Amino acid sequence: MKFDYLVVGAGLFGAVFAERAKAAGKSVLVIDKRDHVGGNIYTESVEGINVHKYGAHIFHTNNKEVWQYITRFAEFNRYTNSPVANYHGELYSLPFNMYTFNKMWGVVTPDEARDKIAEQRAAAGITEPKNLEEQAISLVGTDIYERLVKGYTEKQWGRPCTALPSFIIRRLPVRFTFDNNYFNALYQGIPIGGYTAMVERMLEGIEVRLGVDYLENRAELDALADKVVYTGPIDSYFGYCYGYLGYRSVRFETELLDTDNYQGNAVINYTDRETPYTRIIEHKHFEFGSQPKTVISKEYSQEWQPGIEPYYPINDEENGALYAKYKELADKENKTIFGGRLAQYRYYDMDAVIASALEEAERELA
Numbered sequence: 001m002k003f004d005y006l007v008v009g010a011g012l013f014g015a016v017f018a019e020r021a022k023a024a025g026k027s028v029l030v031i032d033k034r035d036h037v038g039g040n041i042y043t044e045s046v047e048g049i050n051v052h053k054y055g056a057h058i059f060h061t062n063n064k065e066v067w068q069y070i071t072r073f074a075e076f077n078r079y080t081n082s083p084v085a086n087y088h089g090e091l092y093s094l095p096f097n098m099y100t101f102n103k104m105w106g107v108v109t110p111d112e113a114r115d116k117i118a119e120q121r122a123a124a125g126i127t128e129p130k131n132l133e134e135q136a137i138s139l140v141g142t143d144i145y146e147r148l149v150k151g152y153t154e155k156q157w158g159r160p161c162t163a164l165p166s167f168i169i170r171r172l173p174v175r176f177t178f179d180n181n182y183f184n185a186l187y188q189g190i191p192i193g194g195y196t197a198m199v200e201r202m203l204e205g206i207e208v209r210l211g212v213d214y215l216e217n218r219a220e221l222d223a224l225a226d227k228v229v230y231t232g233p234i235d236s237y238f239g240y241c242y243g244y245l246g247y248r249s250v251r252f253e254t255e256l257l258d259t260d261n262y263q264g265n266a267v268i269n270y271t272d273r274e275t276p277y278t279r280i281i282e283h284k285h286f287e288f289g290s291q292p293k294t295v296i297s298k299e300y301s302q303e304w305q306p307g308i309e310p311y312y313p314i315n316d317e318e319n320g321a322l323y324a325k326y327k328e329l330a331d332k333e334n335k336t337i338f339g340g341r342l343a344q345y346r347y348y349d350m351d352a353v354i355a356s357a358l359e360e361a362e363r364e365l366a
């Protein structure tokens with residue numbers, strides 16, 4: 001059978017495009033080298049708890065069109081992301097807000113908090129932030145930077161904050177209110193029943209083949225369809241002809257524990273440098289679970305190397321220039337559409353992935 005579209009990757013971008021193509025009357029084949037759909041938003045049930053296997057994914061958006069689209073495939077609960085920071089056993093509210101400032105300095109009014117930050121910024125002598133450290137101090141002061149930003153960030157990126165560009169935290173959430181809503185988005189929550197069930201509903205009526213490696217069977221698979229939608233790493237598509245793009249990766253240690261509540265919150269960040277992991281996720285709290293057991297995942301940031309999962313593109317000059325060379329090659333591919341986090345070498349929130357896929361489908365299927 002000849003298909004109109006071969007979609008490489010059953011993650012969010014691929015699933016949205018495939019669903020839209022089928023709705024437009026096109027024939028679609030979706031393949032994925034993993035043994036499941038959903039890509040990195042895949043959730044698996046453990047003791048009745050939907051475990052986010054590839055790290056926590058919390059849906060949030062201000063895009064009404066995206067919200068109306070995705071809620072056709074799942075009912076979302078009212079989960080609001082309110083992480084907690086643990087610094088050597090001291091707990092602080094995130095995002096940085098009046099609870100954080102009160103715990104840190106004993107201040108009780110927004111003006112007192114602003115004054116404290118301004119005082120520390122002036123003492124540091126920062127006018128034009130040249131790196132992440134200076135940017136953070138200019139936003140939240142030295143105390144909060146030292147306790148709640150520096151250690152976590154250096155673990156996450158594997159580099160000193162003075163060696164990281166300032167734009168990484170240019171939009172660091174700072175609130176002079178008692179508001180623990182991290183994303184502050186109009187629409188947010190977790191799909192009831194997990195993300196896997198949501199993606200499976202998106203792919204209903206579409207042929208899906210799992211455990212299929214596109215790059216190992218490229219000629220044979222290309223012959224099955226008129227066009228290809230590719231969501232894998234762009235450098236691997238071109239055989240790494242210009243070299244490897246850089247990423248940070250994440251390693252997870254997941255445990256099933258014989259207790260109903262391990263840490264009392266879905267997300268706790270460990271912001272000291274001495275704790276080797278960046279955070280602990282307790283999955284049941286994403287869906288207000290009451291199961292007798294719990295599942296936790298400790299996250300360890302690590303440098304990416306071939307053979308492990310790439311997570312976060314490293315947006316520095318070198319990788320930006322390398323991606324531009326691959327993008328030039330991609331633009332010459334008449335039969336292939338490149339979409340999603342890996343194919344476009346950019347960090348995407350889930351709503352942005354959906355919006356991008358909807359836009360691409362509209363252009364392609366019009």
